[in-house]
Amino acid sequence: MGVFGLVLPTALAMLAFAANSVFARVALASGEADALGYTGIRLVSGALVLVAIRRARRTEESDLWRGPGGSWAGAAALFGYAIAFSLAYLMLDAGSGALILFASVQIGMLGWAIVKGDRPGPPEWLGFAIAFAAMVVLMSPGITAPAPLGAGLMAAAGFAWAAYSLLGRGSAAPLADTAGNFARCLPVGAALALAGMVLHPPSAAGLAYAIASGALASGLGYAVWYAVLPRHTRSSAAFVQLTVPAIAAVGGVLFIGEPLTLRLGLASAGILGGVALALVAAERRRASAGRAA
16 A cells, blocks of 8 residues: 555545534534534434445445444444534634544543553653643633633543543454444434424535535544554554644634634643653553563
8 A cells, every 4th residue: 555545544534533623613603503403414424424335345344234333332422422522512613622622532541541550651641741731721711711611512522432432442343333333323313413404404504514524524534544544553543633633723714714822722732742742651661561571
């Protein structure tokens, strides 16, 4: 496949993940769609695309006749993420929302590792401290601070996505499991989409954003990411995802006209830098432990 065959699809996947934030913000903040209907349409369109991709591949790991992949726990975590994500973007800018989401995912996964017995070293704790301090700066009161309720909802979305990731860790067929989890969300997704159509009919633009978020940014984005994920190390996979909040912030500036504030810039540098330090230190610690064993 070559380096180009790794870099291009990886970049496309990160663009797709960042696009989820931009699509949600532009659709929900403008009233083009309501949060519940938007979530339902996103889940339904994502499920249809992922199941279609799974069927088209017809490999041993994704043969539909082997039964649905995923789990009900994974589906519940996916739904929790999707609904909290949409509600949060009623109140947050694309960039700050993506930053809070990313930080919460990492904090949730690292926190669970500690609970399960992992013991971070001093450099990792330093990285955590830097990231936490930067999050406090972002959330502290002021005219450019994100809405507390919106930030709390986005943090909840991040923790739900962390749970989803932990449930799927070690999956032998991640794309098939993701398709199965989306498929399990179809009934509630369809109910939300129908309720949204009746109570707050989306505009043509709102409908297009929701479908694009589900079918393209989620469905195709996950398919591309899982195709290249085996070629990434654990650390490189984590590092490339550091780009998502920055891409979302740029997208918010270019396509929505959101301000790129000094507070967001400083908080982004602190959070992403702290997480990067912790990831590098953890990777080195595990490598050293592996050599010692």
